[in-house]
Amino acid sequence: MLGRTANGLFWMFRYLERAENTARLLDAGLRMALTRDHTKAEEEWRSVIKTSGQQQAFEAKYDNYDGSNAWNFILRDKDNPANVLSAFEQVRTNARLVRNAISSEVWEAINESWMTLKDDLSRPVAQGNLGKVVGHVRRAGMQVHGAMAGSMLRDAGFHFARAGTFVERGDSIARILDIKYYLLLPSLSYVGSSLDTGQWDNVLRSVSGDRAYRWLNAGQIDARGIVEFLVLDDRFPRSLAYCHSALRENLAALARIHHAEGECNGLMREADMRMSETTIDAIFEMGLHDFLIQFINSNTAISAAIAEDYRFTR
Amino acid sequence: MTEASANFDEMYTDDRSVRPAYKGYCQWHDQQDPNWLKRKHGEAESNFRKTGITFNVYGEDEAEERLIPFDMVPRIIGANEWRKLTRGIEQRVSALNAFMYDLYHRQEIIRAGRVPARLFQNNEAWLQQMVGFTPPGGVYTHIVGIDLVRTGPNDWFVLEDNARTPSGVSYMLENRETMMAMFPELFSQVQVEPVARYPRRLAKSLAACAPQGVKGKPTVAVLTPGIYNSAYFEHAFLADQMGAELVEGSDLRVVDGYVQMRTTRGYERLDVIYRRVDDEYLDPLTFSPDSVLGIPGIMDVYRAGNVTIANAPGTGVCDDKAVYSFMPEIVEFYTGEKPLLPNVQTWRCADDDSLAYVLDNLEELVVKEVHGSGGYGMLIGPTSSKKEIAEFRKKLSANPANYIAQPTLALSTTPIFTKKGLAPRHVDLRPFVLVSPDGIDITPGGLTRVALKKDSLVVNSSQGGGTKDTWVLKD
Numbered sequence: 001m002l003g004r005t006a007n008g009l010f011w012m013f014r015y016l017e018r019a020e021n022t023a024r025l026l027d028a029g030l031r032m033a034l035t036r037d038h039t040k041a042e043e044e045w046r047s048v049i050k051t052s053g054q055q056q057a058f059e060a061k062y063d064n065y066d067g068s069n070a071w072n073f074i075l076r077d078k079d080n081p082a083n084v085l086s087a088f089e090q091v092r093t094n095a096r097l098v099r100n101a102i103s104s105e106v107w108e109a110i111n112e113s114w115m116t117l118k119d120d121l122s123r124p125v126a127q128g129n130l131g132k133v134v135g136h137v138r139r140a141g142m143q144v145h146g147a148m149a150g151s152m153l154r155d156a157g158f159h160f161a162r163a164g165t166f167v168e169r170g171d172s173i174a175r176i177l178d179i180k181y182y183l184l185l186p187s188l189s190y191v192g193s194s195l196d197t198g199q200w201d202n203v204l205r206s207v208s209g210d211r212a213y214r215w216l217n218a219g220q221i222d223a224r225g226i227v228e229f230l231v232l233d234d235r236f237p238r239s240l241a242y243c244h245s246a247l248r249e250n251l252a253a254l255a256r257i258h259h260a261e262g263e264c265n266g267l268m269r270e271a272d273m274r275m276s277e278t279t280i281d282a283i284f285e286m287g288l289h290d291f292l293i294q295f296i297n298s299n300t301a302i303s304a305a306i307a308e309d310y311r312f313t314r
Numbered sequence: 315m316t317e318a319s320a321n322f323d324e325m326y327t328d329d330r331s332v333r334p335a336y337k338g339y340c341q342w343h344d345q346q347d348p349n350w351l352k353r354k355h356g357e358a359e360s361n362f363r364k365t366g367i368t369f370n371v372y373g374e375d376e377a378e379e380r381l382i383p384f385d386m387v388p389r390i391i392g393a394n395e396w397r398k399l400t401r402g403i404e405q406r407v408s409a410l411n412a413f414m415y416d417l418y419h420r421q422e423i424i425r426a427g428r429v430p431a432r433l434f435q436n437n438e439a440w441l442q443q444m445v446g447f448t449p450p451g452g453v454y455t456h457i458v459g460i461d462l463v464r465t466g467p468n469d470w471f472v473l474e475d476n477a478r479t480p481s482g483v484s485y486m487l488e489n490r491e492t493m494m495a496m497f498p499e500l501f502s503q504v505q506v507e508p509v510a511r512y513p514r515r516l517a518k519s520l521a522a523c524a525p526q527g528v529k530g531k532p533t534v535a536v537l538t539p540g541i542y543n544s545a546y547f548e549h550a551f552l553a554d555q556m557g558a559e560l561v562e563g564s565d566l567r568v569v570d571g572y573v574q575m576r577t578t579r580g581y582e583r584l585d586v587i588y589r590r591v592d593d594e595y596l597d598p599l600t601f602s603p604d605s606v607l608g609i610p611g612i613m614d615v616y617r618a619g620n621v622t623i624a625n626a627p628g629t630g631v632c633d634d635k636a637v638y639s640f641m642p643e644i645v646e647f648y649t650g651e652k653p654l655l656p657n658v659q660t661w662r663c664a665d666d667d668s669l670a671y672v673l674d675n676l677e678e679l680v681v682k683e684v685h686g687s688g689g690y691g692m693l694i695g696p697t698s699s700k701k702e703i704a705e706f707r708k709k710l711s712a713n714p715a716n717y718i719a720q721p722t723l724a725l726s727t728t729p730i731f732t733k734k735g736l737a738p739r740h741v742d743l744r745p746f747v748l749v750s751p752d753g754i755d756i757t758p759g760g761l762t763r764v765a766l767k768k769d770s771l772v773v774n775s776s777q778g779g780g781t782k783d784t785w786v787l788k789d
Binding site: 001002003004005006093096097099100104107108111112115156258310311314 | 363364365546558560562564579580
């Protein structure tokens with residue numbers, strides 16, 4: 001497989017995951033805002049914008065956190081370089097680039113989703129349509145992953161695509177957790193104290209983990225339980241531990257296919273060791289923020305090593 | 315049909331009876347509910363959008379992707395008629411290939427005084443680097459598109475030879491797929507020669523031209539300028555269908571005397587390159603130093619016989635309309651036979667007598683640039699204003715050798731589907747021809763382009779033309 005094609009597959013799925021995660025975040029934000037009074041709703045939108053990493057760009061344009069401005073900014077505003085529409089455009093551009101390395105089912109899933117989203121986002125989204133649009137983004141992800149699972153050869157291309165998915169997912173969950181944690185817990189002494197369960201529920205909802213968490217924990221919602229769930233529970237497909245073990249498997253498969261391990265496999269092993277040896281107590285002792293930053297950095301290093309090992313760009 | 319055709323219509327005779335080739339189709343068509351057909355017409359477009367069969371238009375927003383309009387009434391050619399056409403096409407394509415070889419070797423045809431030396435001396439596509447070199451398998455034009463037009467029951471003419479990088483074959487294939495998906499029962503009623511084998515034949519034909527000394531299955535790649543090229547869809551489509559790599563110049567590099575591509579395992583050798591970039595973008599060392607699209611040193615590898623480039627560099631010579639005007643002589647010189655497929659009458663404005671005639675009759679003629687393509691830079695006398703003709707006259711007089719002129723042909727029509735029913739529109743035909751040491755292979759049919767506007771003669775997709783599925787009937 002061409003290095004450029006591997007790069008295209010990897011980034012196509014990173015952008016797909018990014019679009020999907022942003023949509024989840026927005027969904028949770030809308031729900032929160034609806035159940036709050038006006039000032040609290042503004043705070044909620046500030047938090048959503050901050051979590052998406054675009055606070056500066058937003059504040060350069062708007063004086064307050066009006067809901068409609070916020071979700072349109074995230075979904076389609078050209079002043080937001082990370083808007084969902086342009087993320088999805090990147091998905092499609094990369095798909096065109098690697099057109100002969102993906103099945104026509106995958107291509108059509110992407111192309112059809114793109115046509116729907118482009119139409120959805122060709123004009124500002126009204127509140128009444130927000131749920132529908134967010135639903136389209138999430139459905140796009142499901143359709144593409146479903147087409148992948150059902151029609152793609154399990155060769156290097158498949159594993160580059162999956163690696164992109166899990167690198168991005170780990171990165172984005174860690175960032176969401178990091179920012180939400182700070183909003184909720186100004187100082188570590190708050191850990192374990194009783195909190196606004198609505199806010200915690202929102203953290204879970206942002207990563208579509210609310211149902212699964214309640215199922216496993218019978219309604220017991222606290223910071224410790226949630227962090228343990230989102231970081232260490234490898235049964236949940238959006239936890240950091242799950243992303244790690246899935247990524248490890250994809251990288252191992254790539255090493256098998258290429259008859260050689262690269263730098264990324266070594267880095268992966270180290271990261272894996274850290275993850276499997278740690279406990280929730282150790283994480284809080286170290287400080288969740290420091291733990292998450294460590295995770296993000298090692299995730300980034302693995303991603304860079306993949307690009308280098310497999311000659312993505314040179 | 316709601317309108318009658320002023321010219322030869324391929325479906326209906328003058329007394330409105332259906333010609334034999336169209337009988338089976340018309341029988342089916344007349345049984346269909348017109349409203350159902352209208353719905354199907356809309357379906358076809360959404361199918362093309364979904365599969366992403368688009369082209370980019372030159373000079374427009376980069377992200378702009380357009381569909382070539384598809385008309386769902388097939389263009390039908392009888393088995394006998396097609397056999398006659400294939401003989402003519404084969405003859406012409408072998409002559410083209412022999413001409414290329416001769417032109418880059420002893421130039422017998424010029425020594426014999428049959429064509430003037432200016433044919434290559436004034437030809438921008440001529441490549442000095444190809445002189446004395448024979449491409450692997452002796453093949454210059456691996457893939458050729460011969461554009462045909464028709465004016466009567468037995469009157470077919472060659473309008474243009476596309477020997478450089480003919481495009482459009484993906485539409486031929488997708489049009490058939492779409493028709494079969496929309497009207498499966500039609501294909502059980504009418505027996506049509508399949509076209510789907512084209513990508514396999516292309517792969518085989520390219521592999522047969524691999525450089526000597528390649529062990530095992532040669533590695534084949536399609537070289538594309540990238541996703542913003544107008545025909546990118548086709549490049550990706552063909553690579554996918556052939557199971558070949560789709561590469562850009564930046565993926566390739568000359569290593570140890572071979573062209574190699576950057577794979578996830580390192581650099582790997584490439585044996586056959588089906589290039590969809592122009593000559594001047596092949597090798598910045600040889601041609602265009604500013605090009606970022608090319609592969610430095612690829613021409614040295616080529617000349618050492620270590621890679622096959624299809625079509626061979628320098629084949630663009632044949633796309634020149636001055637060469638076209640000598641095709642009858644060229645065919646006769648190399649095959650010893652009269653051409654089976656005639657040219658359209660052509661005046662070379664380089665000749666003083668012809669120029670005088672053309673200038674006197676601009677209102678009646680079609681004037682084309684010798685190097686032009688895509689319907690750009692031409693004058694269609696009968697549909698142009700006085701002002702347009704006057705402006706063109708100035709351009710023509712300033713550089714007559716740059717132009718040829720042809721009569722305005724009474725192009726045949728076939729019906730298209732409109733909201734008001736069937737209506738006649740002008741068509742041309744581009745059959746696709748593969749050349750390898752094993753022989754010449756012509757896919758039955760080809761791409762029919764149709765001018766969708768009433769009375770328009772311009773079928774180019776960049777200027778409002780559409781396409782149709784083209785059927786060759788089985789015996």
